[in-house]
Amino acid sequence: MSIPAPPRRRFSKMHGAGNDFVVLDLRDGAPPPTPAEAARMADRHRGIGFDQLLTIEPPATPGAVADYRIWNADGSAAGQCGNGARCVAAWLRRNGTARAARFAMGSPAGRIEADALDDGSFRLAMSVPVFAPARIPLVAPAEAARYVADGPFGVLAFGAASMGNPHALIEVAASASAPPGSALAAVDAAGIGAWLQRSGRFPDSVNVGFAEVLAPDHIALRVFERGVGETLACGSGACAAVAILVRQGRVDRAVRVDLPGGTLHIDWPSDDAPVSMRGPAAFVFEGEWWDEGTDAHG
Structure with a gap:
């Protein structure tokens, strides 16, 4: 047979x-x-x-x-x-x-x-970024530009948004005595990302970004994605990162985003406008x- x-x-x-x-x-x-x-x-x-x-x-x-x-x-x-x-x-x-x-x-x-x-x-x-906690979804008493989580990695401050999928963003402080991007490279993205995904703050899990602001129009970014792990690039993560950092007053509305796998260009013209992303395929x-x-x- x-x-x-x-x-x-x-x-x-x-x-x-x-x-x-x-x-x-x-x-x-x-x-x-x-x-x-x-x-x-x-x-x-x-x-x-x-x-x-x-x-x-x-x-x-x-x-x-x-x-x-x-x-x-x-x-x-x-x-x-x-x-x-x-x-x-x-x-x-x-x-x-x-x-x-x-x-x-x-x-x-x-x-x-x-x-x-x-x-x-x-x-x-x-899409237009969504910041309302219930729509991300994020467990939080009220909408804020920054939230706090306390755990094995200490007190973590993060922003959160949805681009059709949930994102959290942790800003990594640049080191004045080290080359740009070196502080970001040293971050335990897998450890922190996996912990925040399991923390209970995000009922549907979350993509966790880590950004170092290099200039008002330039950031470096790493993303630990839900269901995947850290990837060389995350387009929706780059959009969310820029939107969150704009809301926090950290960057301009047109930003170059350097990821381990390449560069994306993100524009968010106004709060009620879709985020525009340009990059290779x-x-x-x-x-x-x-x-x-x-x-x-x-």
């Missing part, structure tokens, strides 16, 4: 400033991967490897050329991903689905406007995945 072959999935491997993705086209009605399959695909030794999985789906958002969904490396669903959104935009342009230089996409957090720029980068109008390779459970191959 022959054993049926596992289903095959064509995929594109992409990255935005080092934040890497697998893109699946599900517009033919194919089901999305189960959480277990997504986690196997994410395995960097036995699978393809990625920070997030992106599924392209038929447009359900008015005016959008396509919708997309986001899955973390542990198989959990995500609400937004700025670097992933740029990769989706680049994929739709190369595929021919988005023929115009300006087009709209539907995301789990709502409609996103995309512009394909002449230098190959993409500019996206993300790159294709790495194409492939075919077939799932054989714990013995998966890619």
